[in-house]
Amino acid sequence: MGKWTRRGVITSGVLLGGGLLVGVALRPGHRAPALAPMVASDDESLVNAWVKLSPDNVTTVIVPHSEMGQGAQTALAQMLADEMDADWNLVRFEEAPAVAEYANYALGKGVILGDAQIPDIMLPTVDGAFLQLTKALGLQITGGSSSIRATGVLGMRVAGAAAREMMKTAASETWQVPVAELTTADSHVIHEPNNMRAKYSELAAAAAELTPPTRPLLKEPEAFKIMGQSVPRHDIPSKVDGTALFAMDVHLPDMLYATVQRAPVFGGKISSVDDTAARQMPGVVDVIRLDGGTQPAGSLGTVENGDAISVVAEGYWQAKQGLSRVDVKWQNSVSNAVSSDTIFKQFDTDLTEKIGRKTDFVVGDVAEKFAKADRLVDADYQVPFLAHTCMEPLNATARITETHCELWVGCQNPLGFRNAVAETLGMDAENVTVHNHFMGGGFGRKANPDYAIQAAKIAAAVGRPVQLIWSREEDVRQDFYRPAVMSRFRAALDAQGRVQAWENTYVDKHEPVEAPLVPYSISSQDIGHVASTTHVPFGAWRSVDHSQHGFFTECFIDELAHAANMDAYEYRAALLKDKPRHLAVLQKAAEKANWHSPLAAGRGRGIAIQESFGSLVAEVIEVSVANGDVIVDRVVAVVDAGFAISPDGLIAQIESGIVYGLTAALYGEISIENGAVRESNFHDYEALRMAQAPAIETHIINSGADLGGAGEPGTPAVAPALANAVFNATGNRIRQLPLKNHYLRDRIDENDDVA
Amino acid sequence: MTKLIINGVERSVSVDPNTPLLWVIREQLKMTGTKFGCGMAQCGACTVHLNGKPIRSCVMPLSSVAGQSITTIEGLAPNETELHPLQQAWIQEQVPQCGYCQSGQLMSASALLANNPNPSDSDIDNAMQGNICRCGMYGRIKKAIKSAASVEYALNAESADQLGAVTQYDPKLASNAGEQAHG
Numbered sequence: 001m002g003k004w005t006r007r008g009v010i011t012s013g014v015l016l017g018g019g020l021l022v023g024v025a026l027r028p029g030h031r032a033p034a035l036a037p038m039v040a041s042d043d044e045s046l047v048n049a050w051v052k053l054s055p056d057n058v059t060t061v062i063v064p065h066s067e068m069g070q071g072a073q074t075a076l077a078q079m080l081a082d083e084m085d086a087d088w089n090l091v092r093f094e095e096a097p098a099v100a101e102y103a104n105y106a107l108g109k110g111v112i113l114g115d116a117q118i119p120d121i122m123l124p125t126v127d128g129a130f131l132q133l134t135k136a137l138g139l140q141i142t143g144g145s146s147s148i149r150a151t152g153v154l155g156m157r158v159a160g161a162a163a164r165e166m167m168k169t170a171a172s173e174t175w176q177v178p179v180a181e182l183t184t185a186d187s188h189v190i191h192e193p194n195n196m197r198a199k200y201s202e203l204a205a206a207a208a209e210l211t212p213p214t215r216p217l218l219k220e221p222e223a224f225k226i227m228g229q230s231v232p233r234h235d236i237p238s239k240v241d242g243t244a245l246f247a248m249d250v251h252l253p254d255m256l257y258a259t260v261q262r263a264p265v266f267g268g269k270i271s272s273v274d275d276t277a278a279r280q281m282p283g284v285v286d287v288i289r290l291d292g293g294t295q296p297a298g299s300l301g302t303v304e305n306g307d308a309i310s311v312v313a314e315g316y317w318q319a320k321q322g323l324s325r326v327d328v329k330w331q332n333s334v335s336n337a338v339s340s341d342t343i344f345k346q347f348d349t350d351l352t353e354k355i356g357r358k359t360d361f362v363v364g365d366v367a368e369k370f371a372k373a374d375r376l377v378d379a380d381y382q383v384p385f386l387a388h389t390c391m392e393p394l395n396a397t398a399r400i401t402e403t404h405c406e407l408w409v410g411c412q413n414p415l416g417f418r419n420a421v422a423e424t425l426g427m428d429a430e431n432v433t434v435h436n437h438f439m440g441g442g443f444g445r446k447a448n449p450d451y452a453i454q455a456a457k458i459a460a461a462v463g464r465p466v467q468l469i470w471s472r473e474e475d476v477r478q479d480f481y482r483p484a485v486m487s488r489f490r491a492a493l494d495a496q497g498r499v500q501a502w503e504n505t506y507v508d509k510h511e512p513v514e515a516p517l518v519p520y521s522i523s524s525q526d527i528g529h530v531a532s533t534t535h536v537p538f539g540a541w542r543s544v545d546h547s548q549h550g551f552f553t554e555c556f557i558d559e560l561a562h563a564a565n566m567d568a569y570e571y572r573a574a575l576l577k578d579k580p581r582h583l584a585v586l587q588k589a590a591e592k593a594n595w596h597s598p599l600a601a602g603r604g605r606g607i608a609i610q611e612s613f614g615s616l617v618a619e620v621i622e623v624s625v626a627n628g629d630v631i632v633d634r635v636v637a638v639v640d641a642g643f644a645i646s647p648d649g650l651i652a653q654i655e656s657g658i659v660y661g662l663t664a665a666l667y668g669e670i671s672i673e674n675g676a677v678r679e680s681n682f683h684d685y686e687a688l689r690m691a692q693a694p695a696i697e698t699h700i701i702n703s704g705a706d707l708g709g710a711g712e713p714g715t716p717a718v719a720p721a722l723a724n725a726v727f728n729a730t731g732n733r734i735r736q737l738p739l740k741n742h743y744l745r746d747r748i749d750e751n752d753d754v755a
Numbered sequence: 756m757t758k759l760i761i762n763g764v765e766r767s768v769s770v771d772p773n774t775p776l777l778w779v780i781r782e783q784l785k786m787t788g789t790k791f792g793c794g795m796a797q798c799g800a801c802t803v804h805l806n807g808k809p810i811r812s813c814v815m816p817l818s819s820v821a822g823q824s825i826t827t828i829e830g831l832a833p834n835e836t837e838l839h840p841l842q843q844a845w846i847q848e849q850v851p852q853c854g855y856c857q858s859g860q861l862m863s864a865s866a867l868l869a870n871n872p873n874p875s876d877s878d879i880d881n882a883m884q885g886n887i888c889r890c891g892m893y894g895r896i897k898k899a900i901k902s903a904a905s906v907e908y909a910l911n912a913e914s915a916d917q918l919g920a921v922t923q924y925d926p927k928l929a930s931n932a933g934e935q936a937h938g
Contacts, residue, residue, distance in 0.1 A: 071852070232846070232849065233849060235851075235854070236845070236846055236849060236850075236851050236854075237846060238854075239851040239854030239857050240838070240842040240845040240846060240850075240851065240857060240861065241788070241828065241829070241831070241832060241838070241842060242786075242787070242788020242789070242827070242828035242829050242858050243788065244854050245787075246787075246790075246855060248787070248790075248791065249787035251785055251787075257782070282771060283771070315770070315774065315778055315782050316778055316782065316791075317774050317775055317778045318771070318774075320794075389889060390853075390855075390889060391790075391792055391798070391800060391853060391855040391856045391887070391888070391889045391890075392790070392792070392853070392855045393791065393792070438853070438854065438855075439853060440790070440853050440854070440855025440856075441853045441855060441889050441890065442853075443889075469791070471794060472792065472793040472794055472795070472797075472798075648849060652849065652852060652892070652895075655891060655892070655894060655895075656852055656890045656891045656892065657891075658891065659888075659890075659891020659892075659893065660889070660890075660891055662891075663889075663891075681793055681794075681795055681797055682793050682795075682797035682798050682887060683795070683797050687798075687887045687889060688891065688893075689883075689884050689885075689886075689887060689893075690879070690880050690883045690884055690886070690893040690896065690897065691877075691880035691881075691884055693891070693893035693894065695894065696894055
């Protein structure tokens with residue numbers, strides 16, 4: 001772990017349960033000097049690692065999270081600025097450089113401590129300890145909906161409050177008045193008795209000399225001025241006039257363009273290459289073979305990638321034309337025989353044999369309940385692989401000298417990318433500089449550095465700066481996919497149809513661990529999984545395992561409601577009596593959607609609730625089914641994220657998560673044929689478009705619970721609410737997605753599944 | 756050398772005339788507001804105006820647009836200090852998330868409003884059906900279009916003039932543009 005500093009020792013004491021409390025968000029004696037040259041310009045005072053003041057009294061918040069559209073940078077700036085009593089009109093923000101000092105402790109906490117609970121009283125102080133620990137792990141990840149609930153709560157607010165206290169202390173010493181007589185507002189310290197007033201910037205130099213407070217006092221919600229307000233996002237003006245810079249917008253002198261094709265069958269090796277025709281194409285500069293094998297993958301550890309061919313040219317289009325003329329023969333492997341059918345057959349076999357089944361959660365005596373059951377309900381559910389299809393195809397620009405590498409990229413894990421590229425090039429990480437840009441979508445895909453590694457290798461091979469741009473086809477066919485999953489359920493019912501036991505086994509477990517758990521009070525449960533690996537590479541996809549398990553469990557509970565001859569909402573509510581937060585969200589969704597109002601023939605309504613990343617979301621979806629097609633008419637969502645820092649930002653994230661989930665539930669399917677992905681672009685891997693987009697209304701509950709995430713929790717409830725609505729409208733129980741594969745014209749009663 | 760009129764300014768480029776207009780705009784002219792999304796006229800991220808009409812520049816060969824008038828996102832605002840009413844509405848409604856598709860969305864929407872200052876919901880759906888937003892901001896986009904349509908018509912008329920009146924429909928150009936297959 002390296003040598004601990006004095007303060008590092010103190011904070012590690014917190015980890016071990018000791019009582020020493022140190023405000024490590026502010027440590028001028030330790031981190032600030034190292035960070036100062038990276039983020040401070042001349043005349044700027046670095047008040048602490050996450051906030052700086054310039055002479056014009058502008059507060060700049062340094063945000064250790066990337067912007068992929070989720071608005072987190074604005075919300076994080078709100079948290080810091082409010083605690084600091086900064087004038088919002090004088091607040092700017094910038095993304096933290098990809099250096100170890102900004103390693104993101106939120107995910108590190110999970111890695112190191114698992115679910116270990118930190119006592120609340122210590123929460124505001126442990127960030128630095130995790131920062132120390134995660135430095136070693138190289139995490140600076142934007143994902144897991146963690147920005148607000150971890151960085152914001154543990155870092156931004158503490159840093160802002162500490163900065164404010166330091167301003168007051170500095171004023172107190174300068175003016176020789178008691179701190180208690182000082183107040184702060186709008187980036188000023190005020191001493192009313194003497195009618196004195198100073199800009200923060202006037203006190204910044206003095207404040208920076210102070211020892212930071214160990215436990216700055218955070219505001220109570222009643223005192224929030226900026227938190228809880230829907231402030232306009234700072235990044236939006238540049239996104240309406242074409243000036244926002246994405247990584248692909250970088251132009252370097254002498255730069256070439258490249259595109260790439262990796263082995264269509266995952267893990268494939270090149271057998272032979274004939275690039276004669278390609279090299280004769282106008283503009284083509286080089287054809288480069290990129291060896292696959294084990295590669296660093298940031299937070300995923302390592303991945304096995306196939307070989308690839310890259311064509312480098314004067315322009316992207318020429319590179320693409322050239323690539324189509326390269327004659328590559330790929331080696332055959334056992335994976336060539338794999339198809340979606342063989343994969344789902346394998347899942348079915350593994351679920352039946354249950355070899356090495358691991359338990360997620362067990363309570364009660366499941367076997368006994370099944371032995372005594374009056375009725376059983378069972379069902380198999382499955383979902384296909386999904387690609388991310390960010391609007392911006394993957395791209396990275398690299399410039400390499402003998403000793404240094406500069407990388408222009410839009411990614412969710414700049415520090416992980418830096419380390420991965422450094423490892424690939426055999427350089428020290430300090431010699432790799434990452435310029436992280438706005439991402440044109442991320443959704444989990446841009447946490448994997450494979451495309452940056454390719455760009456670095458290509459630039460190294462041609463000896464000139466190279467911008468690597470993937471075609472959309474490559475983006476669809478070389479993703480790290482949301483895994484296909486099959487999930488098997490069995491429930492025991494008593495004579496009145498009440499559920500006595502819940503048994504669930506599924507394949508392929510990832511994160512988060514709690515995704516398959518249900519909130520319902522069912523006295524006996526046995527939930528577990530079996531391994532059933534495929535050659536299709538895995539990646540985090542918006543809400544990760546919640547997106548599959550939300551569909552499975554919230555549809556199966558709907559089946560149990562139906563089996564009990566109960567209303568789908570009333571049934572859930574009855575089983576959530578002991579979960580007031582869940583119940584409030586569910587009730588509000590039903591109320592806002594007029595759950596009990598009658599619907600015309602051919603229309604249906606479905607409900608679902610899923611807790612994910614600390615937020616609770618219930619959704620009611622209304623559909624019309626006509627001529628075999630489903631039309632999604634309306635989505636009503638209720639979200640409890642504890643407290644909405646930026647209500648409109650939270651609403652926008654929920655809307656976005658809903659449309660992302662609808663695209664997946666209606667159309668999303670990556671199918672495997674002869675070991676490779678069949679789909680290739682938006683014509684066969686469709687996305688929801690405006691005419692298909694439903695009216696969405698989102699309601700917020702500020703329950704005061706710990707802050708939850710926003711980017712992902714809108715997605716998991718979509719597929720089950722939609723499938724349950726289709727059942728309500730047609731009697732078709734949808735147990736396999738996507739819906740486009742189902743023929744819904746005839747009303748089919750699937751009660752024959754109930755034993 | 757191929758001549759183009761980009762945002763009212765004549766530019767010359769020396770590049771294979773088969774090169775799609777998108778890459779000429781981005782790589783030769785270094786105007787990066789127009790985005791690459793799919794390369795086959797499926798997503799609309801590359802939408803620009805050709806003589807006032809929205810086209811997908813990723814499938815439009817340079818040779819087909821020689822000498823003609825192209826408007827990109829950089830030329831949408833009436834002048835350097837003022838935004839197009841749609842751009843203002845986009846900010847007002849906080850439309851963009853990642854923002855990558857928004858240049859294309861705005862170019863499709865501005866072509867719509869130039870012809871149809873008071874579009875119905877289905878007019879908007881039809882005009883915008885070729886533009887994918889993976890952040891799913893369709894509701895906000897529609898609201899922003901309606902809001903811009905409802906502001907003073909004079910502004911719209913002015914910006915429509917600025918973009919150039921819609922010229923005669925040219926079927927050859929339309930087929931080259933790979934008109935959107937609705938998904």
